[in-house]
Amino acid sequence: MVQSQDPGTLTIGKLAAAGAVGVETVRFYQRKGLLHQPTRESGFRHYGSEDVRRLRFIRQAQAAGFTLEEIKELLELDAGEDRARARELATSRIQALNDKIADLQRARNSLTKLAHDCGEGSSGPCPILTSFEV
Amino acid sequence: MVQSQDPGTLTIGKLAAAGAVGVETVRFYQRKGLLHQPTRESGFRHYGSEDVRRLRFIRQAQAAGFTLEEIKELLELDAGEDRARARELATSRIQALNDKIADLQRARNSLTKLAHDCGEGSSGPCPILTSFEV
DNA sequence: CTTGACTCTGTACCATGGTACGGACTCTAT
DNA sequence: ATAGAGTCCGTACCATGGTACAGAGTCAAG
Numbered sequence: 428m429v430q431s432q433d434p435g436t437l438t439i440g441k442l443a444a445a446g447a448v449g450v451e452t453v454r455f456y457q458r459k460g461l462l463h464q465p466t467r468e469s470g471f472r473h474y475g476s477e478d479v480r481r482l483r484f485i486r487q488a489q490a491a492g493f494t495l496e497e498i499k500e501l502l503e504l505d506a507g508e509d510r511a512r513a514r515e516l517a518t519s520r521i522q523a524l525n526d527k528i529a530d531l532q533r534a535r536n537s538l539t540k541l542a543h544d545c546g547e548g549s550s551g552p553c554p555i556l557t558s559f560e561v
Numbered sequence: 562m563v564q565s566q567d568p569g570t571l572t573i574g575k576l577a578a579a580g581a582v583g584v585e586t587v588r589f590y591q592r593k594g595l596l597h598q599p600t601r602e603s604g605f606r607h608y609g610s611e612d613v614r615r616l617r618f619i620r621q622a623q624a625a626g627f628t629l630e631e632i633k634e635l636l637e638l639d640a641g642e643d644r645a646r647a648r649e650l651a652t653s654r655i656q657a658l659n660d661k662i663a664d665l666q667r668a669r670n671s672l673t674k675l676a677h678d679c680g681e682g683s684s685g686p687c688p689i690l691t692s693f694e695v
Numbered sequence: 696c697t698t699g700a701c702t703c704t705g706t707a708c709c710a711t712g713g714t715a716c717g718g719a720c721t722c723t724a725t
Numbered sequence: 726a727t728a729g730a731g732t733c734c735g736t737a738c739c740a741t742g743g744t745a746c747a748g749a750g751t752c753a754a755g
Contacts, residue, residue: 440701450702451744459742469751471702480690487693491668495742505689510679513687517676524669528662534625535658542651545644553647555639556614559621574731584732585714593712603721605732629712 437474439465446482453482461485461499492524534559571608573599580616587616595619595633626658668693 443450456462462481465472481502488498497516504513537559545553577584590596596615599606615636622632631650638647671693679687 438701439703449744452742454704455743471751484690484693487668487671489742490664491672491693492665501689505686508684508686510684510687513679513689514676517672517679521669521672521676524665524672528665528669530624531626531658531662531665534621535655535662537621538625538651538655538658542648542655545647545651550642550644552639552642553644555635555647556618559618559625572731573733583714586712588734589713605721623712 437478439472439474442474442478442482445479446486448482448486456482456485456495459495459499461495461502491520492527493520571612573606573608576608576612576616579613580620582616582620590616590619590629593629593633595629595636625654626661627654 437445439450439453443453446453453462457464462478465474465478467473484502485495485498488501489495493501497520501513501516504516541553541555541558544558545555571579573584573587577587580587587596591598596612599608599612601607618636619629619632622635623629627635631654635647635650638650675687675689675692678692679689
């Protein structure tokens with residue numbers, strides 16, 4: 428028993444499938460230190476459910492706008508005791524997310540107006556260039 | 562008079578400053594076809610307020626998540642009559658923006674919960690890995 | 696016991712969106 | 726008239742996040 432229960436039961440291909448990524452991507456994440464070195468059997472990587480969780484976390488954190496570097500740090504923090512740093516990363520990302528969400532909402536509103544101004548009813552060029560102007 | 566009023570009154574440096582980008586970035590956008598060929602005086606690029614508008618549009622469209630390729634197309638559509646295509650680009654980006662906004666809001670909610678669970682009150686590792694789980 | 700699917704390694708390559716030269720020229724201000 | 730700031734061009738380089746080999750070894754099914 429190398430790591431509690433759940434010994435390596437997944438090949439790299441299965442893990443990749445479980446995380447909806449490619450095999451090369453798993454290797455890439457390993458190189459980057461996002462997935463730890465798996466146990467080996469005859470040279471073949473073997474993974475467990477912990478790795479599936481990590482892999483899924485990576486994708487979700489990416490969707491949240493974290494970079495791989497930040498995700499790496501988050502994964503390290505998960506194992507550690509540095510709550511302050513974890514909170515810091517979380518709150519600064521929350522701030523960034525709030526800003527970004529506001530940006531995207533503004534952009535969406537502009538585009539909605541553009542799509543309307545550029546509707547079926549009229550003709551000629553659409554006022555695209557000026558569409559983001561307030 | 563090469564182009565209506567507003568002859569080239571800005572050097573590349575001034576244009577870049579007006580758009581809050583670097584000179585190299587302006588040259589880059591020109592190479593990519595996002596800014597049209599400026600008039601030249603003794604080999605030096607000269608720009609007008611139209612170019613400032615284009616440059617600002619580029620940055621705003623980027624913030625809205627358009628790629629430079631898409632922005633190029635939008636700029637071309639602005640001058641043209643193809644309203645249908647312009648609407649198409651706008652509405653598909655609105656859809657993408659809605660999805661993205663929803664993603665980011667979910668992520669923010671997860672992080673807010675994480676920051677809370679990982680608050681001053683308690684100790685030990687934070688539940689980072691599982692923070693995105695529903 | 697062979698065939699095909701899978702995996703191994705390292706390295707090279709890709710797209711996106713810039714950023715940074717080097718060496719030559721020009722413009723502006725003193 | 727001359728220094729220093731700005732500009733020219735082409736090309737090379739950067740970071741991020743992958744993606745794609747090639748050539749060799751291994752495993753699982755018939």
